[in-house]
Amino acid sequence: MAANTLPQGRKINLPKINWQAVSRWATFVGVIVFILWLGDRIGDNPRNYAVVTINGILVGGIYAIIAVGIVMINKASGVFNFAHGAMMLLTAWFFLSFYNTDNFNLIVVIGFVAVTVGLFITMSDWRDIRNPRSLITGAVAGAIVVFLMMLSGDDFRLIRALVGAMTMATLMGLCIERFAIRPLMGQPVFTMILMTLALDRIFVGLTNFFFPSIDSAIPLFNNLSNLGIPRNYEIDVINVIPEIDRALRIPSASVIVFLLAVLAFVAFILFFQYTNVGLSMRATAENQVLAQSVGLRVRSILAIAWVAAALLALTAGVLFGGRNSLGPSMPTLALIVFPAVLLGGIESIGGAFVGGIVIGLGQTWGDQLFQSEAGTQLVPYVILMIVLIFKPDGLFGQKRIERI
Amino acid sequence: MSANIRPSGVFNTTYAQDLMLDRTWANRLSAWGFVLVLLALPMLSNDGLLGINIIPSLWISVIAKIAIFAIAVQGLNIIMGYTGQISLGHAAFMAVGAYTAGVLVRELGFTFWTAIPVTMLFTGFIGLLFGLPSLRVKGFYLAMATLAAQNIIIWVITYPLASVTGGANAITLEAHPVPFFGSTATKLGMYYIIIPFAVLSFLVARNLVRTRTGRAFISIRDNDLAAELLGINVFTYKLQAFFISSMYAGLAGALFAFNKQSIQTTDFSLALSIELLAMLVIGGAGFSLGPLFGTAFILIVNQVVVPDIQPVLTNFFSGIFTFVPSVQISTAFPPLMFGLLLALFLVLLPRGIAYQWEILKISWKIRPYSY
Numbered sequence: 001m002a003a004n005t006l007p008q009g010r011k012i013n014l015p016k017i018n019w020q021a022v023s024r025w026a027t028f029v030g031v032i033v034f035i036l037w038l039g040d041r042i043g044d045n046p047r048n049y050a051v052v053t054i055n056g057i058l059v060g061g062i063y064a065i066i067a068v069g070i071v072m073i074n075k076a077s078g079v080f081n082f083a084h085g086a087m088m089l090l091t092a093w094f095f096l097s098f099y100n101t102d103n104f105n106l107i108v109v110i111g112f113v114a115v116t117v118g119l120f121i122t123m124s125d126w127r128d129i130r131n132p133r134s135l136i137t138g139a140v141a142g143a144i145v146v147f148l149m150m151l152s153g154d155d156f157r158l159i160r161a162l163v164g165a166m167t168m169a170t171l172m173g174l175c176i177e178r179f180a181i182r183p184l185m186g187q188p189v190f191t192m193i194l195m196t197l198a199l200d201r202i203f204v205g206l207t208n209f210f211f212p213s214i215d216s217a218i219p220l221f222n223n224l225s226n227l228g229i230p231r232n233y234e235i236d237v238i239n240v241i242p243e244i245d246r247a248l249r250i251p252s253a254s255v256i257v258f259l260l261a262v263l264a265f266v267a268f269i270l271f272f273q274y275t276n277v278g279l280s281m282r283a284t285a286e287n288q289v290l291a292q293s294v295g296l297r298v299r300s301i302l303a304i305a306w307v308a309a310a311l312l313a314l315t316a317g318v319l320f321g322g323r324n325s326l327g328p329s330m331p332t333l334a335l336i337v338f339p340a341v342l343l344g345g346i347e348s349i350g351g352a353f354v355g356g357i358v359i360g361l362g363q364t365w366g367d368q369l370f371q372s373e374a375g376t377q378l379v380p381y382v383i384l385m386i387v388l389i390f391k392p393d394g395l396f397g398q399k400r401i402e403r404i
Numbered sequence: 405m406s407a408n409i410r411p412s413g414v415f416n417t418t419y420a421q422d423l424m425l426d427r428t429w430a431n432r433l434s435a436w437g438f439v440l441v442l443l444a445l446p447m448l449s450n451d452g453l454l455g456i457n458i459i460p461s462l463w464i465s466v467i468a469k470i471a472i473f474a475i476a477v478q479g480l481n482i483i484m485g486y487t488g489q490i491s492l493g494h495a496a497f498m499a500v501g502a503y504t505a506g507v508l509v510r511e512l513g514f515t516f517w518t519a520i521p522v523t524m525l526f527t528g529f530i531g532l533l534f535g536l537p538s539l540r541v542k543g544f545y546l547a548m549a550t551l552a553a554q555n556i557i558i559w560v561i562t563y564p565l566a567s568v569t570g571g572a573n574a575i576t577l578e579a580h581p582v583p584f585f586g587s588t589a590t591k592l593g594m595y596y597i598i599i600p601f602a603v604l605s606f607l608v609a610r611n612l613v614r615t616r617t618g619r620a621f622i623s624i625r626d627n628d629l630a631a632e633l634l635g636i637n638v639f640t641y642k643l644q645a646f647f648i649s650s651m652y653a654g655l656a657g658a659l660f661a662f663n664k665q666s667i668q669t670t671d672f673s674l675a676l677s678i679e680l681l682a683m684l685v686i687g688g689a690g691f692s693l694g695p696l697f698g699t700a701f702i703l704i705v706n707q708v709v710v711p712d713i714q715p716v717l718t719n720f721f722s723g724i725f726t727f728v729p730s731v732q733i734s735t736a737f738p739p740l741m742f743g744l745l746l747a748l749f750l751v752l753l754p755r756g757i758a759y760q761w762e763i764l765k766i767s768w769k770i771r772p773y774s775y
Contacts, residue, residue: 180747180751190490190543191750194746197682202740204739205742209736209740210725378555381555382552384552385537385549388541389537389540392541
């Protein structure tokens with residue numbers, strides 16, 4: 001009762017600062033200042049600005065397909081795959097060598113295919129090798145694959161390269177899961193990260209072993225003119241932006257690569273959302289123990305996830321190799337993608353796409369604005385630091401990082 | 405993963421014994437004996453004053469290199485083995501140390517002995533800066549933040565600071581030798597500077613774990629929530645760990661620069677960061693002797709074993725893979741062997757060599773019985 005008798009007017013009301021609103025306005029002002037500054041830097045040459053933007057988006061498509069491979073492995077097994085770049089390089093080299101040569105030793109090819117089929121059949125349990133149905137299916141599939149890989153002549157080079165590289169990628173994914181990841185079940189995350197770093201070194205070593213360490217392009221898009229596609233798309237934008245006097249020129253290979261990347265991305269999303277394997281993969285990602293107790297074979301799902309990651313690495317490697325070239329610098333490309341993954345949110349596959357495009361745009365804009373290698377080398381990591389400090393769970397990720 | 409596994413039958417009966425660094429006389433004897441042997445080795449080599457040529461001088465340079473990298477890995481051990489925070493940017497902190505020392509000596513007229521403390525402090529503050537994200541993230545996310553540190557630091561050294569650091573080109577320290585006992589240090593003199601630094605830093609690390617700070621580090625590693633409930637300011641201690649670890653890296657970088665007499669950004673790439681991590685894991689994270697074992701193992705394999713067996717293996721594999729040029733085979737070996745070694749250790753001995761060493765000591769103590 002005594003408290004009620006106190007004079008109410010004596011209470012001092014300190015003005016409460018709404019920090020959220022303040023930060024929102026600060027962001028607005030920052031963005032506007034940045035855009036004004038940007039306009040000042042590029043105002044005299046809007047043509048470059050448009051080209052840079054388009055290039056950034058086109059590069060971002062490839063980053064997105066790399067990022068999906070990393071997100072996929074993280075979703076399925078909680079491992080962050082630092083070996084993705086080396087996997088891209090090695091599988092793309094396999095593609096190129098199958099594309100260029102056709103006289104392979106039959107016994108070696110049969111051996112590789114047999115090992116792949118054997119690992120695939122026994123991916124849950126080695127006793128599955130005694131199951132006659134899977135054995136016969138595997139033998140038939142293996143025979144078809146061997147036949148396709150042994151096709152000679154230039155007419156079949158694309159089929160040969162696709163089948164051969166996919167077989168090698170499958171073998172790689174299965175081997176990684178069986179010999180590197182499975183023995184480490186239950187170890188801390190740190191051990192897993194180190195294992196992927198070790199795998200990275202091993203794959204780089206294997207690439208150095210079998211393939212020359214010079215930049216070599218995959219000649220996928222050399223014969224575009226035969227298909228009636230011009231070498232460069234010329235966009236006439238004089239009516240839209242009057243300052244531009246010439247047409248914008250965009251290499252058609254980049255556009256095709258971007259479209260293929262989007263296609264692969266959509267196919268992957270469909271696989272992940274609408275197939276049984278995709279469903280069990282999502283279940284495993286959610287809770288491994290629960291997935292096991294409802295009868296899912298967690299080990300084979302993990303193996304399939306690694307195979308899918310290797311196939312995505314193959315796609316990204318071939319697309320990038322066809323657009324630019326294959327070379328020893330490719331593994332660093334996958335490191336640049338980690339900021340994209342974190343920006344989009346580590347659990348979100350759609351976020352990986354957005355993150356990839358943002359990183360691609362940031363790189364090309366940075367190159368343009370600072371007139372140096374700042375874009376390619378610095379901007380992704382600056383974005384990474386900003387994301388980690390201000391929004392650690394990314395744009396579309398689940399908010400589950402505990403505050404320490 | 406306690407660092408103080410003690411043989412059964414050894415008890416502390418007095419407080420003085422409790423405070424001892426080396427509990428048994430065998431420990432003490434082997435530690436001082438090891439240091440004495442290290443200090444005596446160059447005397448037996450070709451460069452020594454006695455003129456006896458028993459030890460090849462390659463060994464001396466390899467031991468100096470092991471000592472330098474052991475200091476860096478000990479810093480990594482403090483941040484990772486004791487505090488449990490992953491760092492993928494340790495080589496960049498070494499670069500900060502090397503370039504700070506180089507610029508201090510070349511541009512500002514410092515000597516080696518005055519540059520070392522300034523370098524360590526400066527590297528510590530840079531480490532503090534990149535430890536800031538540990539306020540909000542941990543585990544893999546922190547690894548990404550330190551990966552960003554690696555790239556940002558190397559970029560800053562290469563482009564904006566190119567006027568003093570020489571950019572992508574190497575800068576040389578040959579005009580600024582290290583003053584040492586009235587004259588300047590030769591290759592041999594550098595050995596006698598490096599080894600005491602390494603011994604000292606190992607002693608500091610060993611003692612650090614026994615202080616309140618060190619115990620706070622270990623409690624953060626084991627369970628950060630419980631540590632916070634015990635009244636430990638987790639963020640402050642994490643930043644301290646980053647500071648100390650970066651100081652170690654800075655010292656190692658400065659010693660590296662003065663030992664090699666030149667500094668180059670390519671020496672401190674991401675590959676070196678990964679190699680330092682591998683050294684720590686192979687040696688044993690969380691053991692004060694782990695960095696020594698790991699560094700010695702990796703560097704001896706890299707510098708002594710690989711050059712010896714490389715021609716043999718190259719011949720062997722060119723016999724099998726006739727379509728591969730032998731140049732490619734020989735360049736493939738270093739990454740391949742490094743990766744295979746790391747993978748094997750992770751699968752077979754995830755606790756590292758130091759753990760096996762402790763087990764060995766115990767089983768020797770309780771011979772002929774086993775548990």
